[in-house]
Amino acid sequence: MPMPSSVHPSRRPFVILSVLYTAVLFSSTAWQHYLLGSQVWDLGIFEQFNWLIANGGLNQISSLRNITPLQDHFSLLLLPIALVYKLSPNAYTLLGLQSLAIGCMPALAADLCLRKGVNRGLTWALALAIVLSPYGFLVNRGDFHSDVLTLPLMLVAIREADQPRRWLYYPCLLLTLFAKNAQALFGIGLGLYALAKGQRNRAAITLALSLGWWFLATEMSSAGGDHVGIRLAYLGDSKLEILTTLLTRPWVVLHESSPDSILLYSLGLTLPFLALLGRASWRALLGCSPIYLTNIISASSIQRELNHHYSIGILAFLIGACIDALAQSNQASLLRRKRVLFATMLLGVAAFLGYGRVSYFSSRYLPRLQEARDFQQAKQQIGPNDSVLTIANYAAHMAGRSRIEQIEKPGYGAVSQYDWIVLPAPEIPINIGGKLRPVRRSKIGGTVAQIRRQAEAAGMNCRAANPSIVLCSKG
Template sequence: MSSLLHPSRRPFVILAVLYSSVLFTSTAVQHYLMGSQVWDLGIFEQFNWLIANGKINTISSLRNITPLQDHFSLLLLPIALVYKLSPNAYTLFALQSLALGCMPALAADLCLRQGVKRELIWALAIAIVLSPYSFLVNRGDFHPDVLTLPLMLVAIREVDQPRRWLYYPCLLLTLVAKNAQALFGIGLSFYALAKGQRARAAITLAISMAWWSLATHISSAGGDHVGIRLGYLGDTKLEMLTTLITRPSVVFNEAPPDSILLYSLGLSLPFLALLGRASWKALLGCTPIYFTNLISASSIQRELNHHYSIGILAFLIGGCIDALAQANPPSLQRAKTILYATLLFSTAALLGYGRLGYYQSRLLPRLQEAQDFQAAKQIIQPNDSVLTIANYAAHMAGRQMVKQIEKPGYGAVNQYDWIVLPAPNIPINIAGKLKRVDRTKLGPNVARVRREAEAAQMNCRSANASIVLCSRT
């Protein structure tokens, strides 16, 4: 393998380092400014804390299942080893930012191997860096399957190579991120078949289906996600398929055409000028994930700030490389036109979908609360049990016992070492708008918990202007 520090690759490595830094900084700032929630950042941090502390079979207080019963994510095992070295959410953000941030350099290296014109390589790098999906999926959240994006792209590029030692390990590492990664494996088998690799397609499909069956069975305690999100189509997979064939319009009751269009445009716009006729095989490969997202009753699968489309991004980049590496490369003038068009489309996509204004409208107004929260949090020890709101739980998930007052079943309040509540007059983010706590649905819950704590002889006091702490001592 050519050195990444080769002069032809060095600018893209520098770009990747800068891109990773921007990704990490943006998500770290959002997290510090209270822009993260317990689903799913807090849950995955607690999973990693449990595994890192030898409690892999202990039930998570936030999810009520053990870490591997969620999606049977075996990838959490090595992630937890890194987390143990620096047990906080920023470690998870750093890993995720590195995985996403390395993509410009990886894509450039793959293009250089194919002899792609340098202007076109820069166009692809720009599309990746300015893609709103890459930016949003990293902000304020963490999912182990996002870490496998580089492996997915390598597997796509290796699908028609005679060697096996790189393809199958990448496929397996991608699958073990979670059970639903089988959809990527199924799509990869479609791609291999379209590439004329029938044996590899069959083996890939068999491995993916076997993993899906095993992982879904082991993680059944976490719930039937297919049944929850596609249950409107029928009670069995056969009924679901029959409904899709006989009454396809029923999908639009759950996924309006305008939401499908906006979702599709946000994903593809940065790459439109780079896709070509040779890209159809990669686009075929992303259909299992894309179609599942379209028909899901859960609208979050069609939002760019969630991880459900990470496999689609891999296939889009792979499709661009297929098109750029075709036998008849464009002229220099055509290549420059593609570069300028990509810059225009990517910039428009980032400005239109990137939610850049959220930092000013939703996050910076909570700076004082964030500073007060961090100051109040300092006296709470890592082994102390905590009851708090979901927003704060995302910052306190690195412990065995933390529960949120929004979920019923947290039990007697005096069983917790600490109760951490927002002051009634501070603004919090409710459905995208900042509202005072006492003027939201959360307000009565906060007030009730404080009354229960005081009735249980807990010591409740204002730690500062933003945070109320109740303790047993």
């Protein structure tokens, strides 16, 4: 397929790389989702949010989350996302949008480098570091978060922080903040970056907007809980107490976050970019500090795992830090540029092999191929308006409806109120703590058997739809 004539010849190789990268990202996340490697938290929840908004249910309670869509992080960005979802209402649409946002980063970063006069060899090094980053690959797999969609906007805002024009900087900042309340941490970091760049007025405005958004969005999403506050509650009951504890007793953090977990997390994020960083990178590294410090002191270990979205702003600042350093490396000798490219490829490959979790496809996902086929076949019998009770793993594939509940969550009520109950057969292996175990021997095995007995006692017709799936229906 020929490249559009509007793409400058010097940019075309990077655009091609981004197209290929996007294809790999979407293929891997779509394949993992099809193989039942997704969970209701958070892909299923966000699909139901988008389904509700797309169908006029902005103020309707989500059955999976027990709050309205905007009460979860006050993500205003869900409004335009829901318009796209309405055109193609399934989880693959959300995963495709996310793959596109991450996949365009090599071309975007290369364009920013070339505009600053960075050598093409060093520009290729940065593009390859992005492609080989295990974080970009993992954060996209089998899950969706609206803040990940803003990754290109975050990088543009970073690059525009010291530019005299405003028309691009502030829209990118606002759209980034609108992704969720905790994106204020990125905004605070961006303000610090602008201040370090000598842009005092822009830094003050950015910090004011970010803090104002944080307080507003946190209040508007109070029904969903202040996740940052909850995960830092061991440090104190208020923001002042948290800061006091960090300043006077910082060693308390080690009770929740071990040094080795912090080291492994930090290496996984930075390893592909290490050879590209330089003295000029300190401003962008300062910018990522609010997010990074929050993650490493959090009581929730998932904030230090590379398959979660909490570090997406750090990735944007890391790329910005590399661009800052490369812009001052144009006088480097040809030998040094080759060494930087080689070191980046070596570190990137090592990071991807060490952190990429590619082996999960053979150990956790492909063994469920037959179950995935059977599930898709059984799902065809369920209407789009029918209410469903099922396990969390299956709920991620049927969340585009008004009423769906998971058996793992207490409070799903009487089984007879649902049009359909979808259960795995007793001998089907499901993923429990990273290992595949037959349902009857898993922690939900007893619940699955109990629900089937309750459904049959209530007069529902329970039958094996195929070797993998049991369907219970009314009448």
